[in-house]
Amino acid sequence: MGDKLFRDPLYNYVNIDRNDKWLIDAIDCPEVQRLRRIHQLGVSHFTYPGAEHNRLAHSMGVLYLMSKAHFHLQNTVKGSQKAQVEHSKHSLLAAALLHDVGHGPFSHLFEPCMGINHEYWSVRIISDPNSCIHRKLAKIYSNLPTDVCDLIEGDKPSLPRWEKSLISSQLDMDRMDYLRRDSLFSGAGYGHFDWSRLITTMELHENDNEGIDLVWPEKASMAIEEYIFARYYMYQNVYLHKTTRGFEVLLQAIWKRAKTLIDEGKPPELIPTIEKLWLNEPEDISVSEYLAVEEHSVLSQMQDWTNSTDSVLKDLATRFLNRDGFAMIDPPPVSDPLTEDRSEWESKVADALKKNGFENASCYCLKDELKAKYLSPYRPEPEKGLQDTTNAIFIKSDDGQVLEVSESLPRLKAVIEMGKPSSKFRYYVPKSIRKTVQSIKKNGLVEDMTEK
Amino acid sequence: MMKLTIALLTDRLLLAWRIRMNKYFLMKLIEASGNDGFRGRKRLQKVVFFLKFEGLAVNAEYGLHRFGPYSHDLSQACADLKSQDLLNEEISSTTMGGIEYSYLLTEPGKEAIAHSEAAFPSIQKAFSSSEKTAEKLIKSGLWDLELGSTILFYYQKHKDWEVAFNNACEFKGKNSNSASSISALNFAKSFVK
Numbered sequence: 001m002g003d004k005l006f007r008d009p010l011y012n013y014v015n016i017d018r019n020d021k022w023l024i025d026a027i028d029c030p031e032v033q034r035l036r037r038i039h040q041l042g043v044s045h046f047t048y049p050g051a052e053h054n055r056l057a058h059s060m061g062v063l064y065l066m067s068k069a070h071f072h073l074q075n076t077v078k079g080s081q082k083a084q085v086e087h088s089k090h091s092l093l094a095a096a097l098l099h100d101v102g103h104g105p106f107s108h109l110f111e112p113c114m115g116i117n118h119e120y121w122s123v124r125i126i127s128d129p130n131s132c133i134h135r136k137l138a139k140i141y142s143n144l145p146t147d148v149c150d151l152i153e154g155d156k157p158s159l160p161r162w163e164k165s166l167i168s169s170q171l172d173m174d175r176m177d178y179l180r181r182d183s184l185f186s187g188a189g190y191g192h193f194d195w196s197r198l199i200t201t202m203e204l205h206e207n208d209n210e211g212i213d214l215v216w217p218e219k220a221s222m223a224i225e226e227y228i229f230a231r232y233y234m235y236q237n238v239y240l241h242k243t244t245r246g247f248e249v250l251l252q253a254i255w256k257r258a259k260t261l262i263d264e265g266k267p268p269e270l271i272p273t274i275e276k277l278w279l280n281e282p283e284d285i286s287v288s289e290y291l292a293v294e295e296h297s298v299l300s301q302m303q304d305w306t307n308s309t310d311s312v313l314k315d316l317a318t319r320f321l322n323r324d325g326f327a328m329i330d331p332p333p334v335s336d337p338l339t340e341d342r343s344e345w346e347s348k349v350a351d352a353l354k355k356n357g358f359e360n361a362s363c364y365c366l367k368d369e370l371k372a373k374y375l376s377p378y379r380p381e382p383e384k385g386l387q388d389t390t391n392a393i394f395i396k397s398d399d400g401q402v403l404e405v406s407e408s409l410p411r412l413k414a415v416i417e418m419g420k421p422s423s424k425f426r427y428y429v430p431k432s433i434r435k436t437v438q439s440i441k442k443n444g445l446v447e448d449m450t451e452k
Numbered sequence: 453m454m455k456l457t458i459a460l461l462t463d464r465l466l467l468a469w470r471i472r473m474n475k476y477f478l479m480k481l482i483e484a485s486g487n488d489g490f491r492g493r494k495r496l497q498k499v500v501f502f503l504k505f506e507g508l509a510v511n512a513e514y515g516l517h518r519f520g521p522y523s524h525d526l527s528q529a530c531a532d533l534k535s536q537d538l539l540n541e542e543i544s545s546t547t548m549g550g551i552e553y554s555y556l557l558t559e560p561g562k563e564a565i566a567h568s569e570a571a572f573p574s575i576q577k578a579f580s581s582s583e584k585t586a587e588k589l590i591k592s593g594l595w596d597l598e599l600g601s602t603i604l605f606y607y608q609k610h611k612d613w614e615v616a617f618n619n620a621c622e623f624k625g626k627n628s629n630s631a632s633s634i635s636a637l638n639f640a641k642s643f644v645k
Contacts (some may be wrong), residue, residue, distance in 0.1 A: 032478070100628075154515075156619075157620075160624060211518070251632065336564070336571055338564050338565065339478060339562055339571070339575065341571065371525070372528045372531070373524060373528050379528065379531065381524075382493075383552075383553055384551060385551070386493055386494055388519075390515065390517055390522075390524075391524060403486060423528075
């Protein structure tokens with residue numbers, strides 16, 4: 001058998017080595033195939049119509065990058081590191097393919113709606129002896145499922161740091177794929193960087209007795225800088241897009257409303273798969289019951305709710321399915337920087353909502369927090385003793401010293417020191433009362449809050 | 453039904469406070485450390501971890517880093533407060549040749565605390581229940597904090613002290629039979645009733 005080839009818009013071909021047929025078997029597993037039916041970018045396709053790509057394509061992209069990285073390390077490391085790299089091949093490739101296998105509908109954005117933790121479910125799925133993926137991995141060697149879970153979870157004491165960094169760090173194979181993939185499919189052309197340079201220059205550095213870290217040589221600094229800014233631009237333009245975030249908070253508001261009704265003893269109709277997942281503790285849900293909940297289940301549930309006897313649930317579900325989103329409002333500055341309190345303004349907004357027929361302010365004035373870490377390109381942990389690859393990127397200078405990357409890039413250092421933004425908040429209200437709410441912000445008081 | 457409604461209302465209020473209270477709690481911790489300021493970002497990370505474990509409503513997500521539990525949210529909150537001139541950050545050399553960051557409240561920072569407490573009296577009450585623990589933690593040995601928090605991190609996952617202890621010692625490359633390791637274990641256990 002020759003190499004198995006998959007056409008891919010980013011890499012042209014994703015090839016699976018003929019000696020790694022087990023990866024084809026893994027890709028064919030139903031748990032992995034399910035990822036075809038999960039949007040990589042949640043509801044970003046509401047903003048960028050082309051952003052319809054799925055988690056399976058992304059997972060295969062990460063697999064491709066990991067295989068390139070592993071091949072490079074295998075051919076460049078020396079001494080005892082060589083055996084370690086060789087030994088890690090199966091677990092790294094499997095973890096790359098399966099790192100997102102536990103994702104639920106609409107990826108990250110839906111997790112707070114149902115209390116899903118995708119990492120927890122990835123581990124459950126891979127560990128379950130009844131799952132296809134478990135059986136395929138265990139055929140390679142019996143402990144492979146456990147090794148893969150350890151890589152995905154990342155907190156096992158004996159897990160080599162460099163392996164963990166390849167899967168999850170400030171500069172890992174996951175980010176390297178999704179930034180470029182999301183840029184391509186959204187059409188927002190910000191996610192470009194020299195990924196090939198980053199993969200073909202990475203090194204392993206032995207940190208005295210502390211373990212082995214993933215580092216880059218000084219000559220890769222500019223490629224790292226380019227990656228950092230690409231990541232920043234993608235966050236500002238795609239991941240934090242105000243329209244997308246508006247639909248995300250609307251989706252969460254729908255499920256919050258449904259939960260409120262359940263808690264008040266007035267439960268809406270629930271389809272069985274949703275009911276099972278939502279109203280039970282994770283330990284009481286089987287892997288197959290979890291996997292049964294997909295995006296079509298969620299959409300079907302919300303379709304049912306467009307006929308709900310609860311007018312708020314009915315209205316919100318209808319708005320979401322018809323792409324009738326809320327208007328974004330920038331709130332006034334806070335009066336108290338410590339509590340970030342805006343309760344006085346929020347109370348006036350609630351009054352305005354009521355006067356315009358929206359009784360339930362918590363469902364019609366939606367708040368979204370943009371965390372500070374996403375609002376600047378790069379904010380490494382300042383104290384050297386607390387730095388590692390989860391909060392900084394490291395380069396190895398020509399004299400063998402390992403430095404946090406901004407130490408050798410004055411431009412990047414200047415950006416870090418220039419502005420350190422705080423978290424930002426956005427509010428979303430029905431379009432019909434946008435002007436009224438904006439007036440509250442400007443004038444403080446509005447006598448007639450009825451929108452004409 | 454009434455119990456559910458009260459529970460729901462309490463949950464909502466708690467959630468609202470949780471989002472707001474990060475910075476206030478940080479400032480109160482620094483105030484509690486006295487005139488010398490709060491010494492060490494590592495210490496700050498571990499103190500907040502223990503307080504969060506005990507129930508302080510802090511919106512800080514922790515992951516395991518090579519020096520134990522670490523929260524990027526907390527690190528960012530410190531940077532925010534510094535950029536708002538509510539905190540001073542001082543850098544000094546340690547006896548081991550490393551660098552240590554220390555934090556002191558500025559005058560605007562002290563005023564901000566007073567303003568928050570005047571506007572929201574319940575904030576002060578929420579912190580006061582953790583105040584004694586905070587003072588104890590601030591004075592505790594750094595190794596107890598570092599290894600102790602790592603043990604507690606594993607305990608949260610495995611709910612087994614032996615597994616947590618062995619994992620933490622292996623993670624930190626320390627002998628589980630040493631007096632300092634046992635001390636850290638007892639320290640961690642003191643937070644679990």
